[in-house]
Ligand SMILES: Cc1cc2nc3c(=O)[nH]c(=O)nc-3n(C[C@H](O)[C@H](O)[C@H](O)COP(=O)(O)O)c2cc1C
């Protein structure tokens with residue numbers, strides 16, 4: 001089996017806040033090594049986090065139909081076991097945009113990670129790096145691009161961009177991200193307005209004392225006044241169109257990957273307007289409720305793109321078998337959002353590291369049982385289809 005050399009050294013606490021003091025101790029003391037799966041991390045995170053924070057992280061929009069579908073659709077896709085293939089060595093190495101990854105799992109941008117752990121985005125970034133992969137920093141992070149750049153030795157991963165009504169804010173942010181060492185810009189295209197997550201209204205969500213959106217400390221944007229939906233409606237440019245991709249590409253040399261494609265038509269527009277990559281994403285089911293699951297949409301997007309640019313998928317990935325299915329349907333990698341927040345809440349750096357290790361180990365085992373020993377050998381033939389749908393043999 002492929003061995004990964006981890007640097008288990010735990011980074012020092014670098015946070016300027018002490019949110020941990022306001023939390024109960026439930027679940028603390030459990031060693032990250034003892035967790036068997038992502039769901040166990042979620043359960044501990046739910047026990048440890050203040051209700052307002054857990055609900056913000058966990059919830060989907062409206063009736064949360066898509067939230068369930070993102071996970072459940074994976075379980076309806078069947079894999080084909082294949083036997084008598086030499087799987088004594090499984091190689092999970094791959095690369096995306098020329099960046100080598102030890103396995104095809106990256107970390108999706110999630111806002112405000114210091115609500116989960118005082119080290120927030122820095123622990124996530126370092127755990128990703130030590131597992132041979134990368135994280136994406138949200139525009140709305142509780143760590144600035146500069147601080148993450150420094151903490152990661154100039155290799156902080158990818159940067160997610162929200163385009164603000166005041167374009168100069170986004171333009172400066174892109175330049176700052178480039179300076180800090182980020183290697184790609186993810187333009188989120190599914191959020192002209194924030195989806196309605198009812199628990200955020202019920203809990204009257206506000207940033208816990210001591211935390212700020214650290215990319216904007218010199219602007220009124222650093223604090224959230226009047227709730228998340230109002231913040232986004234006031235600040236985010238809902239007039240953005242495909243033409244604005246040209247603007248973004250004109251202000252950066254970095255690859256621009258569009259995040260939030262959910263149909264072949266938009267995939268074709270992404271290619272036409274010059275996107276360097278696509279992320280099939282429904283924003284963790286937090287935007288348009290009753291939209292399909294992402295794994296359901298992925299094969300259609302892959303077919304439309306026809307190999308012209310890489311396609312990544314996120315949403316509902318909780319098991320190694322999910323990763324295998326996404327790759328079988330043509331994704332070059334997957335991203336995970338909430339599992340990282342659960343790992344971070346449970347045990348900071350160690351928790352995120354273990355979440356990634358679990359997924360990698362599950363992927364390795366499922367590859368072995370499906371009879372594929374390298375990422376390049378994964379294809380749609382791994383997906384089991386009913387014999388009834390196969391042509392009958394001629395008698
Ligand atoms: C708490 C939370 C915050 C998020 N913040 C952002 C964000 O700032 N920018 C963005 O593009 N996507 C954001 N997302 C969406 C994620 O990038 C990703 O698409 C989603 O979490 C993947 O689904 P999963 O959580 O089921 O893995 C957020 C998702 C969650 C759960």
Ligand SMILES: CCCCCCC(=O)C(=O)O
Nearest residue numbers: 111140224228231232286
């Ligand atoms: C700063 C307030 C809004 C954060 C929104 C981040 C996000 O994308 C999410 O899904 O939540």
